Amino acid sequence: MPLVVKTEDFTETAERVFVSVPLNGVHSSKADIYANDSYIKINFPPFFYEADLLHQVDTEDSEAVVGDGCVKFNLRKVEAKLWGSLKPDAGELSAEEMKTRRADAFKRDHERVEKQKKEKAIKKREEHYRLIQEQLNVERAEKAKFEQARLEEQRAAEEGIQQWKDAMASKKCVEVTPMRNAESTVSSKAMSNVAKADSAIFDTDKGAKFFAALAVNAEGGISAVEEETNESNTRKASIEESIEESEDDDDIDMEAIKAKVRKEMDKLKGSKPQPRETGTINFTFTSRGLIPTSTARESEDVKWVHRINQAYEKDAKSRRDNLFDPLSVDEKNPIFLKDKGNAFFKTGNYQGAINAYTAALDLDPQFSSCLSNRAVCHLKLGAYNECIQDCTVALSVTNQEHEILSDRDPVAAMSAKTAHDAAQVKVYVRRAAALNLLGRVADAVKDYERAIALDPRNDELKEDLARLKEQ
Missing domain, CATH: 2.60.40.790 (Immunoglobulin-like)
Structure with a gap:
């Protein structure tokens, strides 16, 4: 004391x-x-x-x-x-008034503490929501910043492409006519001139002058196929003039001239236009840095959840497989031994449950739950004296624990009183059953009355007590 x-x-x-x-x-x-x-x-x-x-x-x-x-x-x-x-x-103040006064004070203090807890929880939740909102605002600002940068780069890229298009269009305007088109234009006009020359040769003696002029033209003018179309028109006019001048010429080798013309025409047909100039388009991609995308985050979350679920399943399977395996008992863990005893009790193995509860009590003699559960096993096996002994020790231990808690924290003791009373009711009923089976009806009646005092609203206890008194 x-x-x-x-x-x-x-x-x-x-x-x-x-x-x-x-x-x-x-x-x-x-x-x-x-x-x-x-x-x-x-x-x-x-x-x-x-x-x-x-x-x-x-x-x-x-x-x-x-x-x-x-x-x-x-x-x-x-x-x-x-x-x-x-x-x-x-x-x-009388003792009863003093007791009531203290109980009221404890109740008010308990209500005050609960109110503070609620207010603290509300404040904490509001602070949590505020922090979340601030985080969302930061993320929105970052997102808007990246979106603005993306739009600016997109706009700059579009402007660069448009400038390149304009440059290419202006360059095409000053390009020379492609080689292939020039070849077709010159060859068609040359063939037309040759036809006109033939008709002039057979109709008049002045055709020789025409072919002479045409040969000169073929040696110099036809080879310049890379000139523009307006030069072709100029050559056409000179050929026509040479036809008129050739009417007075007589001594010309027409076959040689024709062969030379065909040779030049064959050269024109086999030539190819020069390739166009090449261009280069440069693209610049925006770097993401180390910022993961939402898809990547979701993928990683799924992986971690899968791993955690696998670990839980493995642990649960291991517990189920090792529950009835005596080699897997952790002899230094009374809570594990209590769970093992509960598993034995559910399967009807009361002796195995007693052994498990006894091993737990060897480690923790004040383990009131194991005392109460072992008493039930003794009752099932007909060991009534052992049941009464375990129940008596369990009642003493629970009362001692509640007194210690009341001294240290009266508010917590008041909160735990309901669970304490319920545990004692079970122990009283079990001890009363053992006493009744031993013929000690009067003692059994006293235990039932104690249980009813702790739980006055339990009609089943009252009915059991009435039947016990009728014996």
Whole structure:
């Protein structure tokens, strides 16, 4: 039992209360402090101090400081007035009233803590949403920046292509006529001139002059096939003039001239035009750098999810395969042994379950769940005395755990009280069943009454108790 400290230094003003409690040589790190609007407590083993305040204080504007070998409370009064004393006078409140007063104070403090948790969660969620929105805004700005850069590069590329098109169009306007077209034009006109020359030879003696002029023209003018079309027209006019002048010439070798003309014409037919000039178009691609695309991110996410699912499946399969394998039991893990015992119990292997629960209790003798579950197995196998023993130890352990939690954190103890009561109800019922089977009906009735006190709304317990009393 702890040593209760009943002395403190108390001073006050109209608005605040100052309480100083000595630690009696205990290190400040071992002091566990709790306070609500009507109650303060200090647990510093082996000492213990508590005080029910005369009036309520504002816990939001109060503080406790540990140092200099004592704990100092600086409490703000809810109502500004002098108290005269820290605690109510002895006999002013009955034990039941004091208990109710403390329970109400614990409840208010619990509600305050829950409210703060909710407000903190709401604030955290709002902050989370704000950060997400800011991140989205940053991503939108980056996206707009990249889109603007892409549009500018696209516009510059389009302007460059248009300039190249304009340059090529203007260059074509000053190009010479292709070689092949010049060949066809010259050859057709030359053949026409030859036909005219033949008719002139047979109709008149002046044709010789024409062929002489034509030969001169063929040696000089016809070979210049790369000139423009207007030069062809000029040659046509000169050939016509030479035809008129050739009417007076007589001594000309017409066959030689014709052969020479055909030779020049064959040369014209076999020649090819010069190739056009080549051009170069340069393209510039925008570099993405290290920015991944959405498709790449989705692909990587799918891969990771697949790997995680594979790991989960492998782990689950390993657990299923090794659940009933005694060689795979981790002898240093009482929780694993408890799960193994539960698996044995579900399959009807009660002795195997007892062995697993016993191994877990060897590692953790205060494991109340294993005690309660082992009691059920003893009950199934007819070992009623062992069942009663396990139930008794389980009840003692759960009560001890709840008392320790109440001393350390009364608010948490209040939250855990429902689960604690439910666990004790099960243990009381199991022990009552074993007592009844041993013929100790009176003791079984007492256990059922204790269970009903913890769970007064359970009609099944009341019916079982009624049937037990009828025996």
